[in-house]
Structure formats: C-alpha cells, structure tokens
Amino acid sequence: IGVVPCARPPIVTVQPSGVSGATVTLQNAGGTLSPTSHTGQTYTFAGIDPVQYSLQIVAPNYAPLSTSVTLQAGIATQTAFVTLAARTNSMSGTVSGQRGTEPTSALSGATVDALDSSSNVVATTTTDSSGGYQLDGIPDGTYTFRVSMTGYAPQTSAKLKLQSGQIGSFNATLALYSHKLTVNVKSSLGGVSMDGAQVTLTPTGSTGVA
Secondary structure (H helix, E strand, O other): OEEEEEOOOOEEEEEOOOOOOOEEEEEEOOEEEOOOEEEOOEEEEEOOOOOEEEEEEEOOOEOOEEEEEEOOOOOOOOOEEOOOOEOOEEEEEEEEEEOOOOOOEEOOOOEEEEEOOOOOEEEEEEOOOOOEEEEEEEOOEEEEEEEEOOOEOOEEOOOEEEOOOOEEEOOEEEEEOOOOOOOOOOOOOOOOOOOOOOOOOOOOOOOOOO
C-alpha cells in the first residue's frame, strides 16, 4: 500500500495492491475522513490538513490495518508502504457415531465439507482418531458444513457466517443406518413345517457398519 501526500493542497493516495473491496479512512482528533474519490484500488483524500492521521483499512479476507501517517507541510511527496496480512477463517469440532440409544463414540475417518451458497465444496477434511477435525483456509462468507461417513446418516449444519478470521465450531452426531432383513425358510420336502428353525446372520467383511 503506498500513501502519497502532495503539498498545496495536501492529497493522500492509498493503493492497497491486489486488494479489492477495501474500506479506507483517515482519522484524527477532528474526526474520520473518507476518500474524496475512489477508482479501482486507488483511494484519494484531497484538501486535507498536513497533520498526523491514523490510516484505517478493512478488507474481506485480510486483517484490519491501522497505522500512523504524518503529512508534513512543504513536502511535495511523501510515501509510506504497509502490507495487509491475508486472513481466512477456520471451523473445528468433533464427530461422534451412535447406534440406536447406545452411548455415542468418536467417529474416525468421517468426511467434513464446507459448502458455499452454491453447494460447492470450498474446503474438506476427515476426522482423526478422536473424532476431531479442523478446516482451515475458509474465505469470508456464509457456509453450511456437511458431515458424512459410510453406513451413517449424513448431517448438515445450519448456515453459518464466517468473517474476519473467525474460528467457528460445529459438532455432529451421526446415526448408524438401521437395516431390516426378512428371511423366509421353506423345506424342499412338501408339507414339512419349518417352524422353530434357527437363522443366524454372520458378517463376512468390514463395511464400516458395526
């Protein structure tokens, strides 16, 4: 960001390089000054007094900036360079699984997606061995968070607005899908009743469902 004051009358030009949608103001004991003109990424303050100001810049996905700028009378050009630090949001939480009314337990390997307003996935991760997760690098905006895992009913959060480096939290408990299997047992010998036959079901492999 270059701040360039020019004498008679003093003019300050603020250029946040590569930053769009910024709000730029100058503040001192006399109050808050807004730019007299704004073109692209250039913010100009014209006809201001050559005194000390606090330069305030707020922009989406960047940390707010506050720095002192002193305009000295008689100096044709004065430049100060500062940098806006990029900043994104995070979401963390824990995911548990539950079978019926049994106690919940940590769910490892569940997928957590951050979805924007168009249902596009902007960030994704999986839970660790303790069922915990953290999603970093989420831009400012409104999102829903979807948690899913094979064998469990997925869960989606309500819409959550994240901005200004916020760290949000969303915990989820996924219910184990229940399945019903009906077995009809018939005898190959006609007229033989199969009442009282014993039927068992034995797992043959891992499906992610206990």
